[in-house]
Amino acid sequence: MFLTIQDVQKNFGNTEQVLKDINLSIEEGEFVSLLGPSGCGKSTLLNIVAGLLSPSEGQITLDNQKIIKPGKDRGMVFQQAALFPWLTVEENVMFPLKKEMKKAEAREIAHKYLKLVQLSNYAKHSPHELSGGMQQRVAIARALAVNPRVLLMDEPFGALDEQTRSRLHHELEKIWIETKKTILFVTHSIHEAIKLSDRIIVMGTHPGRILKEIRVDIERPREQHLEKMAEYEKEILNLLKVELDKVENEELQYASSY
Structure with missing residues (x-):
């Protein structure tokens, strides 16, 4: 497999576990989105792939070469x-x-x-x-x-208005098709993930982990298949609702213990 994330854990300090048991394989030329609520470790995982952070455990390899630092084989685009x-x-x-x-x-x-x-x-x-x-x-x-062999994008359109964001979705899709780059894309937007991705990695929080991998089986351009997009959106919303309800219950139980 082209890009492999194997048994990755990330801790900050002695107690805070940000990522737990992250295992993911990405094929060359694939467009994969990391989707989840704030605090699920999406950007942390992207920064580990970039070589800007080191995992506490596990490893990431690109074409069987272990990633230990930034390199020209990975290009990074930030929110700003x-x-x-x-x-x-x-x-x-x-x-x-x-x-x-x-x-x-x-x-x-x-x-x-x-x-x-x-x-x-x-x-x-x-x-x-x-x-x-x-x-x-x-x-x-x-x-x-x-x-670069991999383009890493950390919510690159998050600060833009909806009209501009939609136009850049179209531009990015054209660039991806033309360059055949592998893209790992972080987003909070379910619609954005469905519109752009071959595969969506839905993440949960406390600690950050993979809830489900969803392959988006919709022909492009996807705006022509709004009903199918809505079905995927409903599935992801249900996944995230269950996760958020679980987190809220855990926080209530923690607060009531004091």
């Missing part, structure tokens, strides 16, 4: 675009390439990916001249410019 305000759009996309190649080659690659995200005409603009959605497209272009 995190662009350098003193650099142009073009220079932001070129930034991770500067140490690897000559400036002219880096610029050529930057323009290739700016064209892919439909921002070629904004190469010389500053980030503050762009909308939030356009800034996120620059961040995606920057992540793709290093040609």
